[in-house]
Amino acid sequence: MKKLFYIFIISILASCNHPQKIDGIWFSAYTLTDNNEIMPLSQKTLLEFKNDTVYTIRFGDLSTGDLNLIIIDTSIYTLNNSVLQIGNHTMNIIYKADSIVIKHKDSKEKSILRRLNSHWKDQQFKKKEFIGSYIISSKNYNDSVDFINDSLLIFTGEYNINFPVNKWKIINYGGFNFMNIQNQFFPLLVLKSSTGKKMVFECPIQENVEFTFTQxxxxxxxxxxIGNWNEIKISVPKPIPPLMDINEEDIYYKLIFDKDSLLVKHMGREKKMKWSLSSDGKRIYFIDKIFTDSGSWKVLELSEDILTIRISKNSGFNKEIVYLKKQN
Incomplete structure (x- = not known):
């Protein structure tokens, strides 16, 4: 009887020390503070565990500002009794079927990884289908966006007002299609389904949070x-800036829209720019200066003879609402 007992104990000890394996592709979701507050990560990172190797995939290099770069590092890992070692780094973890909680030695903070659902793999779509305007809807978030071309988009709603233009890219890794809007504050999204004019993405940061793009x-x-527009003079006249030799008339905007170019007269100066209107009619943008704070204007109202625009200035610290009337 004692012999059987010892064999049982030895078998348990042997199983406890047997190396465990992690498999699949995981998203580095967020950090949990010691006060249980969720802190989103600025770096978009995937981890793929395969055999005894872990691949770390980082989207964008925040140190250089190159958000289009994809960096893949490889390391050998082991997992024994909830102790994960990746290269020379050792950490305690809680390993579940769909999540990994990493406990840091020198901090009470925890890092959370979420497994990507295998049902999201091999979702079919055509990149050209993204060109045009979409409504984005999600939990506590609604916005609109216009995909200008296959690498640029412009937000046309009430978020990202001062710098609404971002690069974007669809990246396929391990059979998953990821939407990477190259803005460190916008999460990496994984395509969940695609039907006609609707794309449904999962946000891996939070469980069961979807972003629906509806064309x-x-x-x-x-x-x-197209035509001539003059700014409407309001009851309180605009002040003339000091040290500027201009007339009162020069303070007000005069816009001359042709089919492809816009002539702007303001403060005694003139400039001519290429212009376009977003597909949803919510933003006028200037492709040659698209990444500057004056690279687009928000359209607040547009009728046959009235145009109201919001112009951001000084990196968004100032804005100006301009009311214009079309000239016959």
């Missing part, structure tokens, strides 16, 4: 802008 019909308002 909208193009609004043909570009022809309404």
């Amino acid at each position: 909208t019909e193009k609004i043909s308002q570009q022809n309404n802008l």
Whole structure:
């Protein structure tokens, strides 16, 4: 009887020391502070565990500002009794089927990894389908965006007002299609389903949080802008800036829209720019200066003879609402 007991104990000890394996592709979701507050990560990172190797995939290099770069590092890992060692780094973890909690030695903070659902693999889509305007809807977030081309998009809603233009890219890794909007504050999204004019993405940071992109019909308002527009003088006149030898009339905006170019007269100066209107009619943008704070104007109102725009200035610290009337 004692012999059987010892064999049982030895078998348990042997199983406890047997190396365990992690498999699949995991998303580095967030950090949990010692006060149990969720802190999103600025670096977008995946980890793929395969055999005894872990691949760390980072989207974008925040140190250089190159958000289009993909960096893949490889390391050997072992897992014994909830102790994970990756290279020379050792950490205690809680390993579940769909999540890994990493406990840091020198801090009470914890890092959370989430497994990507295998049902999201091999979702079919055509990149050209993204061109045009979409409504983005999610839990506690609604916005609109216009995909200008296969590498640039512009937010047209009430978020990202001062710098609304971002690069974007669809990245396939391990059979998953990821939407990478190259803004460190916008999460990496994984394509969950694609049906007609609707794309559903999962946000790996939070469980069961979806971002639905629904395509909208193009609004043909570009022809309404063509012509001459003069700023409407309000009851309180604009002050003339000091040290500027200009007339009162020069303070007010005068816009001359042609089919492809816009002539702006303001503060005694003139500049001519290429212009376009987003497919949803919510932003006028200037492709040659698209990444500057003056690279687009938010359209607040556009009718046959009235145009109201919001212009951001000084990196978003100032804004100006301009009311214009079309000249006959």
